[in-house]
Amino acid sequence: MNISDVAKATGLPVKTIRYYEDIDLITPGRGENGYRRFSVQDQHRLAFIGRARSLGFSVEACRSLLLLYNDRDRASADVKRIAREHLAEIERKRDELTQMRDTLFQLISACAGNDRPDCPILADLASGDGS
Amino acid sequence: MNISDVAKATGLPVKTIRYYEDIDLITPGRGENGYRRFSVQDQHRLAFIGRARSLGFSVEACRSLLLLYNDRDRASADVKRIAREHLAEIERKRDELTQMRDTLFQLISACAGNDRPDCPILADLASGDGS
DNA sequence: CTTGACCTTCCAGTTACTGGAACCCTTATG
DNA sequence: CATAAGGGTTCCAGTAACTGGAAGGTCAAG
Numbered sequence: 090m091n092i093s094d095v096a097k098a099t100g101l102p103v104k105t106i107r108y109y110e111d112i113d114l115i116t117p118g119r120g121e122n123g124y125r126r127f128s129v130q131d132q133h134r135l136a137f138i139g140r141a142r143s144l145g146f147s148v149e150a151c152r153s154l155l156l157l158y159n160d161r162d163r164a165s166a167d168v169k170r171i172a173r174e175h176l177a178e179i180e181r182k183r184d185e186l187t188q189m190r191d192t193l194f195q196l197i198s199a200c201a202g203n204d205r206p207d208c209p210i211l212a213d214l215a216s217g218d219g220s
Numbered sequence: 221m222n223i224s225d226v227a228k229a230t231g232l233p234v235k236t237i238r239y240y241e242d243i244d245l246i247t248p249g250r251g252e253n254g255y256r257r258f259s260v261q262d263q264h265r266l267a268f269i270g271r272a273r274s275l276g277f278s279v280e281a282c283r284s285l286l287l288l289y290n291d292r293d294r295a296s297a298d299v300k301r302i303a304r305e306h307l308a309e310i311e312r313k314r315d316e317l318t319q320m321r322d323t324l325f326q327l328i329s330a331c332a333g334n335d336r337p338d339c340p341i342l343a344d345l346a347s348g349d350g351s
Numbered sequence: 352c353t354t355g356a357c358c359t360t361c362c363a364g365t366t367a368c369t370g371g372a373a374c375c376c377t378t379a380t381g
Numbered sequence: 382c383a384t385a386a387g388g389g390t391t392c393c394a395g396t397a398a399c400t401g402g403a404a405g406g407t408c409a410a411g
Binding site for chain 1: 264267268271272275276285288289291292293294295296297299300301303304306307310311313314317318320321323324325327328331332333334335336337338339341342344345346348
Binding site for chain 3: 233235236239243253254255273278279280
């Protein structure tokens, strides 16, 4: 399979797949013409990465997860630990966004949004008595 | 005021303040020794930026907000539009994180987290029948 | 034989800083 | 007066994870 086929199959952009080879997440073979040739394992690996990325795992976390995935002697505790750390980070970010959302919502509600200059949003940013 | 004083006053790192000058968000004066001299307006401007950033506005959005802030003929509608677009983006990201959190939570709950290799987290990443 | 769709590599840009090196200025102290 | 600590300065490089674009090789069809 050529790169664009794998791109279609995995939903990953061609550029991204090349990038993943660049950072040694995958090592596809090469044909006589220099084109990358992707095996079923390569595809599988890329799909794995794509799903892990869509769960927000960093590329380095994906690397660790792939290592564990290919390690028959792994302990599920190691996987779980990585996932839990990631979940904690996601919850932290989500809480931050929730806080931002609430504050922004307040400010937006208070703003007339007309052609006059008075604006509670700017007033808050200027004075910082917002939250 | 020297840069470290303003850093203390605004809570922004010294490096960040220099960076903001670099990208022309602020233009502090200079003393005879070449040191930046920050006026009260400079401080005020930096505090404004710091608060906008803490609400998640991008640096470019901060630039727009500062322009509006210094425009006596602004329309609050323009500020409100920027804030609403930003809020929409925040909600989008938050929804994404919520989705990730829920899926991760399911997977983590299903994982024994012991010294055995069986792992629903890896199984899901490998097969993609997770959500 | 040319056109168009592939493929290749390499370089640069994105966001918003952050770390570090090399060096200058100021103030206090032995 | 020398020096050491603690400011300040510039400039360069790196971060994360791609993404866009240029320049050029390859392949199948008409």
